[in-house]
Amino acid sequence: MLAELSDRTEVADGVARTATITTQGTETTEVATHDRLRVTNTSRQDVLPKSEYERKSVSRVPRADRWQEAPDEFETETVEYITDTTPSDCSRCRGSGRKPCPTCDGSTVEPCSECGGSGDSECGGCNGTGTNTCLTCSGSGSITRAKMRQCQRCEGSGSIECPDCLGASDDCSNCDGESPVSCPDCDTTGVVERDVSETCPDCDGSRTTVCGSCGGDKTTRCGACSGDGEVTCQGCEGDGDVECDRCDGEGRAASVTLGALSFERTTQIDVDPESVPGAAFRRGDGTETSTTRPVDADIPGGSTFSAHLYRHEVSRARAGCEFAFYTYDSERYWVARVDGELRFDDFPNDPKHLAESIASAKRNGVFGFRSRVGTGTALATSARRLLTDLAKFIGAVIVLAVVFAVAAIVASIGGLFGQTVQSALFYGIGTVASLGVAAVVFTVFWDDRDTAGGLQSQNAYSRWDLLLPAGGCLLAGGAFAASIGTELVRWQASMLALGLWAGRVGTWLDYEGNRLAYVANQRDALLSRLTVNDATLAKHGLRNELPPAAWTLGPTFFRRAGLLVFVVGWGGTAAVLCLLLAAGVVSVDINVVTGWVQPYSAGLLALTGVGLATMLVPRIVD
Known part of the structure; x- marks a missing residue:
């Protein structure tokens, strides 16, 4: 055994x-x-x-x-x-066993495939160019002909002075004392034949001639259809119908x-x-x-x-x-x-x-909680999510503006009973409205905080979810530095950017908690499959090959931290934005309102900063 x-x-x-x-x-x-x-x-x-x-x-x-x-x-x-x-009875052929030919639709003919139905085909004699290489000059544009000219040596006389004696010796063996001898160049004829190059008379130097097959038209009558443009349909062989494929021609x-x-x-x-x-x-x-x-x-x-x-x-x-x-x-x-x-x-x-099994599991992404996506896809998805957040928030702010308009009307009626009653009515209605809208905003954005619904809900999250709202915060800070717009508008824009930022930080913290829980579950499942425990891993020096069994900061911590940042970020920002809107409606001294807003915004930045810092801990350990 x-x-x-x-x-x-x-x-x-x-x-x-x-x-x-x-x-x-x-x-x-x-x-x-x-x-x-x-x-x-x-x-x-x-x-x-x-x-x-x-x-x-x-x-x-x-x-x-x-x-x-x-x-x-x-x-x-x-x-x-x-x-x-x-x-x-077959419904396609109605019991006849035949159906119209799908190729010619019952017309018995189809367009000629050779000429595409035009009746003309490309001339084969000139390959559709309309011209051929001139056969007379072989495409050179000129010809060479032999012509008779006066012999230059004898100047047309047919004889020359004896070259041996020059007519000075009667004993010359070449001329026997008779000085004139026959001209060797023209053989006493006085003329010689010379090659002369001249323009080809057939192509007039153009090197090509009109194609004799098509007369320069580049096309000839199609031989397949005899110029008709149509041929007998091959699908039905000219019958116009074919055997029904639904009933195989049986009709039933x-x-x-x-x-x-x-x-x-x-x-x-x-x-x-x-x-x-x-x-x-x-x-x-x-x-x-x-x-x-x-x-x-x-x-x-x-x-x-x-x-x-x-x-x-x-x-x-x-x-x-x-x-x-x-x-x-x-x-x-x-x-x-x-x-x-x-x-x-x-x-x-x-x-x-054990080492091979652990390495194989890591290569196969056993501990990967989120599928990787390309930068372009991640950026587009994050931008779309950011615009959706803005649309939701602006919608809530519009509702809030209507509520404050009603509050202002009610407060003006209360002004009949004195300034104190007017202020009490306005701020009472405004406070209730602020809390209500804050609750509505928190509820609307809570649905986006679905980070525990399995891997499918995680694919779209990326670093851009943090970088885009962070860019909004920098723009808001730049508006303060450059004194762009009124102080009230600058604070409103800043709080909106902080809300977007804190909402995403809260979501990521919650996501980090779920990631750690997922990795821990995958680790336990792997060890169970390998029938091994941590003591055995340590004995074989493999403990560091796997994520830790217990994290410095566990999943529960990150989920609670994410919930805290999310609640403070979205809910608190909505309430603060209500105060800023109230200040704009009743023209309250902005310094009074910012006395409450400044410590809140500073605290929110500190809270999200600590949240992001703690999120890096398991990444470093991992």
């Missing part, structure tokens, strides 16, 4: 050699065999020609009888069925449902964990008996069909069990063979296998 255990890749190789067996023995244990028959249904709607429908009806069972053909026991089997129906077809019930048997054996020492096997509850469950259209309520347990049977028997307790590297383990199958729940881990 130890040798067989050592052969497994996840078990340390030295178990068979160095493990010490402390206890071993045999016993019998209860084995529960679960036989399950599952059924899946696949079906499709189709239209079959009459002859094909009749053939399939012979090989398939009627749909209404499909469950009667299910296996009685636990055999793997497929039951093919078909709708029991009567063929009728049947609309049917073709399907198959696939019954598949699976067997699972469970071992009594009380008999095998330390076993972590799931025990069958013993209450399940042979059952038949409804599936497909027989399901009450018409629920969607996928795959269902059709029959389940549990049988129990006693099986032989051989077991052994052993020690390896000062740790105690056990192994057993039950009915020929090796069983164990803990074992000495192989360090190399």
Whole structure:
């Protein structure tokens, strides 16, 4: 058993050699065999020609009888069925078996593919240029001709003075004393033949001539269609109609449902964990008996069909069990063979296998809470979210402005009873309205704080969610430095930018808490799959290869910090903006209002700054 255990890749190789067996023995244990028959249904709607429908009806069972053909026991089997129906006239060809040709739409002809229906094709003699290379001059533009000219040597006389004696010797062997001799250049004719280059008379030096095939038109009558532009339709061979593909030309077809019930048997054996020492096997509850469950259209309520347990049977028997307790590297383990199958729940881990499994998990993104997105996509999404936030907030401010207008009207009526009553009415209504609008704003933006809805809700978040509102804060600060606009408008813009900033910081803090919780859960799941604990990781020097088991600041801290920043950021900013609007309506000294706004804005900046700083802690540890 130890040798067989050592052969497994996840078990340390030295178990068979160095493990010490402390206890071993045999016993019998209860084995529960679960036989399950599952059924899946696949079906499709189709239209079959009459002859094909009749053939399939012979090989398939009627749909209404499909469950009667299910296996009685636990055999793997497929039951093919078909709708029991009567063929009728084909709806496409109306029983004729023919339909208009889809190529020519019944016209019997189609545009010529060679000329595209124009009747003309490119001239093959000139390749569509309208000209050919001049054959007379071979495209050179000139020709060479031989012409007769007076011989220059004898000047046309046909004889010259003897070159040997120059007429001075009577004994000259060349002229026999007769000085004039025949001219060797013209052979006494007085003329010689000379080559003269001149412009080609056929192309007049242009090097090309008009194509004789097309007369320079570049096209000729199409040979495929004889210039008609149309040819007999090949799809229907000129008949105008073709065999109906719906009924295969039979004229009658049947609309049917073709399907198959696939019954598949699976067997699972469970071992009594009380008999095998330390076993972590799931025990069958013993209450399940042979059952038949409804599936497909027989399901009450018409629920969607996928795959269902059709029959389940549990049988129990006693099986032989051989077991052994052993020690390896000062740790105690056990192994057993039950009915020929090796069983164990803990074992000495192989360090190399552990290291490879952990590295593979990290490469496959097991600890990645958020899918990566490109910078362009992240920027576009963050900008769209920022504009949405602004639209929501401006909508709330418009409602608030209406409320304060009503408050001003009511306060003016109260002015009939004195300034004190007027101020009390205005500030009373304004305070209630401010708190109400702050609550509305907080509720509206709370829906955007969904960072616990799984990975799908995380894909859009990026660093731009923080950088864009941070840029708004810088612009607001620049407006103060440059004294742009009135002080009231500057404070209103600043509070709006701070609200956007704090809302995103709160969301990110909450996201960070969920990320840490996700990483911790993934870590536990990986260790469970590898059947290893932190002590074993430390022993093999692999603890630092995984995220820490306990974070310096845990998920709960970040979730609470995110909630605090979110509430103070959006809710408080909405209330402060209400005060600024009230100051603008009743022309209150802005210094009185900013005496409340300044410490709030400073505190909000400090709170979000601390939140961002703490968020970096697990990143550094990770």
